[in-house]
Amino acid sequence: MTEPAEQPYALATIRGDGSAEITIQGRTQELGAPTVEQARASVVSYLAHRARPLGVPIHVVVDDPEGQFVLVVNPDGSLGETFTSEPDHDTIPPGGHRGEPVDGEPDAPSAPAVEPSTTGPGTPTPSAPEPGTPDPTRVADPASAWGPPGQREAPAAAGPAPVAETVPATAAALVQAPPATVPQPAADPAPVPAHPVSGGWSSSPPAGHDPRPGWDGAGRQAQQLQQPGGWPQQPPGAPAPAGPAQPAEGWPADPSATMTRRQMRESFLKAEQTEAPASTGLRGMLARVGVRVQPSEAERAERADIHAVSQHWPGVRTIAVVNGKGGAGKTPTTALLSATFARYSGAATIAWDNNETRGTLGWRTEQGKHDATVLDLIPRTAELLDPGARAGDISHFVHHQAADKYDVLRSNPNLLSSEQRISGEDVDAIHDVLGRYYRLIFVDSGNDESASHWLRMIDKADQLVVPTIAKPEHAEAGALLLEALTRRGGRSADLAQRAVVVVSQAREKDVNPSAAEIARGFEGWVSEVVTIPYDRAMVENVLRYDALAPATRRAWLRAAAAVARRL
Template identity: 55%
Template structure:
């Protein structure tokens, strides 16, 4: 009887529980929290385990607020990188030290050789975008063409291809006469009508070989003028200079322009507008030196950009006269120091007097001087 009584009470309890569950599911009581939804308070010293409902995404456990972030094993281990080892200086190659090194020694270079290496690094660099150098002097015979040719050769020798020497002379430009001729006789006058095509997307750098004259030994290109024509036939407009410069800037990293003597000519003035650096070429002759100085002073009065070019200019003083003394050279160099950023002197070399100009044909001291001139120009680019 006791068992039957217990079964009866158990059945009644189940019926009351089912009734409670049905009431909890009614709309009126749907928002009320169920007992199982209420979190139980953890006992002292214990952390309650998270409760999850069936079908709900599992929440990731959050780190304690005061927990320090774990560092990786790479961060914990410090070691020197194999890629950041100090590079050793190359042993001397020239002079007595170089001779001893060829016998098996390993001597460091001297101060003179280090200076040459620094200059080689300067002229060998590439800039983010093309650069234009204008070689100027209002007096003929001041050395503009040799300066254009030999600076082009220096930059091409140590910096690689992509150097153009451009004859922007409206009166008998001789740049083509002092450099090698390619397999054609074309000039900037044949290039100009093709400028739009060369600036188009379908043009290729090899297309320029139809118009420029590559210097095989010195590794730069020459864009010639036509000195056989009369001056009025060689005249170009400012828009023509813009078009030629746009083509040159698309295909070359460095453009060195040999200019004419008329500083009022639109060709000359537009060249200055495109220039990133001015190089004044002069000899030790008084009239050449004075003409170059007057030009710089005139540029300072033209506009702010031209004045900045004048202040940052480089002057190359060439000893074109064998009879010029060191005092004559120093007088010109000293006179330009207050007008320009840098002044470089070039010793007399008979290979520069007439005929084709080649850097490799000059005496070692003359080559070193032209390298120093190129480095002075590179510092301003």
Template identity: 50%
Template sequence: MAIDKSLVQASPVISAIINSDDTGVLTIDATEETHTGTSADELRQSLMGRVFVEAAKHGRPVRISTMDETGLTTLLCSPSGEVEVEPEAPITNEVPLIVPAVDVQDVPKTPVAQGQAVATVENTPSTAAPAVQEAPSGRRALREAGSFLAAPSTVEPATQGFRGMLNNFGLSLAPSAEELSEREDIRMVSKHFAGTRTIAVVNQKGGSNKTPTVADLAAVFGRNGASVCAWDNNPTTGTLGWRTQQGDHTRSALDVIASADALLSPTAQAADINAYVHHQNTDKYDVLRSDSDVDGTHEVTAEEVDILHRVVSKYFRLILMDSGNNHRSAEWNRMIDHADQLVVPTTNEEDRVEAALLTLQGLDLKGERAAGLAATAVVVVSERQEGEAKLSQATAAKFRPYVRDVVVVPFDPALKSGQIRYGALRLATRRAWLRAAAAVARGL
């Protein structure tokens, strides 16, 4: 039922300011009220609930002006909980055209020359034959005609923020610029590529956040429908296996090498790889672990990296390769040979930042292909502690002139230790990893 706008009065004067930190200020006739919520939706529900109470107190609809990251919106709220957006009055500089009524008797009787048409104010049907339009002088070839179907232009209504909450009341407000940006990032990470793509995650300094970067990027792609393998291409026991779920076996990359002929045979089935990788139940990707035998002495050769890549490429569409710190080793350099996209993670610590730069510079000097990977790399700056936002932006600014994209990931206690679960991350952290994954996908 539509709100009766004639019942809306100039008072009370109500406005709401909604901040990005889930706090808000509601002002009713110059009296301010502070509202907070554990989430943006909870805050907005609190604010709107208070406005409905005010409408019920007056027994009629009230007007509220709201300001958030999407801009200014004016709403009408009824005592029964109905909400409508009040459209802005159209602004025009046109002067209305007023045509006075004309009486037929007032039309002057002007003499008409022989053969001259007579003008009349009466609407009398014409008895003259309609003019015949001439056929066009030429035709165009049918093959030149474009499609008559209109390009799809429908945008789904907002589902997030204040607009999304209002849409739950029956409105159909368009999404904000931030929500549209997020939808575009989701579209990018959901793309299916023709053939397998390989992403190498590298920094020659330990503790630079390589493993969390691999796990979180794999989770974003996996949750959005990609067939993803996170491969720990480490000469010694890598940490990817420690920070992810283990399956019902202990097999590693060395077992894949030993079984490569069977896994690459024409009779091999898609499920055969499950005996060698470790599935992440909630994040929807698989992990190929490095050898964890403390007594092991086998060092993976460049040729064995080729074999592993052939196997993994057969069973997965997207490969994220974690790496060790020795950029001179055979398996590290062969990983670069197979890479389609380079990701260079770092923290804000000075030595990690310098190591990231040296990694890029070393690849730039390695050859044309490696230099191309360095120039189109995505750098991910991960905060190690709270309160490093300014330092993170300063770090990101150092890399931006030299690479394709830089993304800052805020601090999150869920990434400090233990198994990495994407769903356990804060909302802002998940948004940052989605942004990083979309940046990577644009390079594929």
């Protein structure tokens, strides 16, 4: 009787874009291919390359767009049998662990090794047992095979000895196997128990593993289920074909030609990121005096938000700030989100007042050395878009915020709306100009949701922000707007679904309802809701980021990160 050769296990993930990841013996290798089929070929070729010096096949659990299953990759690149991978939690005795006796019961006898079964030309294939006769390939339940507790000798019986455990696996679904080399025995309802190993699969077959391809440790043949990807199903009792097992449909017959030398070796470059020590609070104080302390969870969350806001996206991004009711907080939201992005990302950022009914963004921000508004820019759009225009030419029409690092394109609140009508075509021209000189465009909108310039702004937007103060009428106006955009369908509905809602506590003593209560009403049907605490600096005339309290600045950073993650 011989011991089966040690067979390593691997995990492989194949993604729909052709990328793949293989983990074997604790080491991970990234692969890439133009298609899923070529990625499969690369995975098989890489595992065959790793199996050759070992001289044994590698069992691999594959997570593929077609499903999850298990393969055996031979050193020559061919695919061997697969086995069932459905965990059976019912086989764990109460109070004990799989393969361990329950308190008060004697130890189960150890299982003898099982001789490998060979099948090929000239070797007769065992036939199914006659009805009414014991099946020599089927192992009885271990409890009945070994008798009642205390009996240490097995009764005489034909066929292989029972084993203590069956072959384990952790795949999420039963696996389709290629044609088996033995007949299909009678169905056994007991599934194969699982064998979870911390950190992945173990490097050798678990205890009780039956080396016969397609069989588990209890002598039961692996179940055959039709899986996506074209695995053939072998009828019960059909003879097995001679020669090596054939690969499943979609997997290469000869994958070695698809692997490059570069893919066959592991890179010397490891992507390791060292976390910076704590910088705030008591932990930060200890770090500054030489004691290296990890940051707290709150500091890690703040770093993650800063990283999200600091990104530079390819192309221009437009964020529309919308609510049909005046006084909902659109102007403070526009100004403070612009300031947060400009400070952390360094990207050229502009806040545009797309409001023909006395928009107040110009009143709530610093004025430059001129009094130009959007009405002065519209007649000059062709000049600003001319190839000969220079980067500084836009400064004649916008007002720079010295401390907060963004610019403002004002409307003229001193004119009646009838005197400053802006059409959809004007919005197109303004957006084209701003997109040439800025990377981030925040648009403060008016209250007329039917106006052509308002609708055209929605068409230009990449992300919606719906501000509201903690008052039911303002929150209801924001909710009705989102419902109307959803009914509009298409891109408008997508923007409504991905919207970020910002709820501000506008008055210190006005806490019924609170911002948190209003926020809970929006949860579940927008992408994220962020609350802003009351801050007197937000109700004063000019909005400045540095004037806010630390808690308020942190809340605006959280709101900006929520927007950034959806750009």
